[in-house]
Amino acid sequence: MITVERLTKRYGTFTAVDDLTFEVKPGRVTGFLGPNGAGKSTAMRMMVGLTTPTSGTARIGGKPYGALPNPGRHVGVLLDAGAQHPGRTGREVLNLGALMMGVDRKRVDELLDVVGLTSNEAGRRVRNYSLGMRQRLGIAGALLGDPQVLVLDEPVNGLDPAGIRWMRSLLASFAAEGGTVLLSSHLLMEMEAVSDDLVVIGHGRIVAQGAKEDLLAVPGSVVSSTDDAALAHALTRAEIEVAPHASGGLSTSAKPDAVGQVALAAGIALTRLTAAQSNGLEDLFFELTASTSREGVAA
Numbered sequence: 001m002i003t004v005e006r007l008t009k010r011y012g013t014f015t016a017v018d019d020l021t022f023e024v025k026p027g028r029v030t031g032f033l034g035p036n037g038a039g040k041s042t043a044m045r046m047m048v049g050l051t052t053p054t055s056g057t058a059r060i061g062g063k064p065y066g067a068l069p070n071p072g073r074h075v076g077v078l079l080d081a082g083a084q085h086p087g088r089t090g091r092e093v094l095n096l097g098a099l100m101m102g103v104d105r106k107r108v109d110e111l112l113d114v115v116g117l118t119s120n121e122a123g124r125r126v127r128n129y130s131l132g133m134r135q136r137l138g139i140a141g142a143l144l145g146d147p148q149v150l151v152l153d154e155p156v157n158g159l160d161p162a163g164i165r166w167m168r169s170l171l172a173s174f175a176a177e178g179g180t181v182l183l184s185s186h187l188l189m190e191m192e193a194v195s196d197d198l199v200v201i202g203h204g205r206i207v208a209q210g211a212k213e214d215l216l217a218v219p220g221s222v223v224s225s226t227d228d229a230a231l232a233h234a235l236t237r238a239e240i241e242v243a244p245h246a247s248g249g250l251s252t253s254a255k256p257d258a259v260g261q262v263a264l265a266a267g268i269a270l271t272r273l274t275a276a277q278s279n280g281l282e283d284l285f286f287e288l289t290a291s292t293s294r295e296g297v298a299a
């Protein structure tokens with residue numbers, strides 16, 4: 001569990017992170033979203049002790065990162081895949097990490113295998129790695145201490161399609177085993193596929209948070225019947241808003257069960273009744289962040 005309370009970071013008069021409060025729950029993947037410069041990386045850096053908050057707290061398993069005895073054993077961190085020492089080989093980077101965390105060196109080979117780096121690639125200097133290879137190495141480093149919590153800033157950036165799919169299943173199984181995952185990404189389709197919960201920020205502030213299903217849920221339903229005119233009349237009388245639906249039938253402002261009740265009471269046979277469909281995370285993201293994005297427009 002990661003608990004962020006009133007977390008704030010100011011640089012001079014500029015507030016990069018503004019009073020953030022949220023929880024990242026175990027057993028779930030939490031997507032951290034926001035336009036460029038929204039404050040995601042700054043917030044993540046504060047969670048793992050790399051940036052000192054101006055005020056507020058971030059705790060991992062109830063403790064500030066700095067108070068964790070062997071932090072790599074609790075939290076796997078990937079914030080900047082480019083930050084690895086360019087002169088070391090991938091294997092050296094992981095061996096050093098294993099040494100510092102007191103992890104058996106055998107785990108290095110296992111993880112190279114898990115992240116899909118060949119033994120030949122592991123022997124090359126990191127300065128010669130592609131971005132995707134650096135990300136894979138960074139993920140191996142994050143997993144090295146067998147942590148219960150992962151904090152990953154844009155981990156799929158630079159991964160090829162197979163790598164993105166692999167990352168999705170890795171994070172899903174990590175969470176299924178009770179792990180806590182916080183990850184940021186601008187790939188909204190990917191975030192929609194992988195996240196259970198979402199935290200959306202703009203200009204350093206929370207603009208929405210909660211279970212993905214709840215955030216994407218659209219109120220209302222779509223209904224068709226053997227007599228739509230009579231159904232529209234009955235629904236309006238029940239103070240349910242009704243409009244013609246693009247693909248025929250009626251759009252209503254009420255949930256399917258309420259619409260079903262009205263139709264039953266009016267003796268009208270229904271031929272279709274479904275919950276209104278969400279337009280997905282991309283539309284939700286633009287809706288929530290339009291006023292804080294550089295472009296300042298809803299799509």
Ligand SMILES: Nc1ncnc2c1ncn2[C@@H]1O[C@H](COP(=O)(O)OP(=O)(O)OP(=O)(O)O)[C@@H](O)[C@H]1O
Binds near residue numbers: 016036037040042043
């Ligand atoms: N050390 C610093 N000094 C001054 N301003 C900073 C510093 N670090 C970050 N900022 C500012 O804080 C704001 C938030 O930056 P941050 O990197 O957290 O955003 P982000 O949401 O991760 O963006 P992106 O999606 O582009 O990676 C930006 O305006 C950035 O310029």
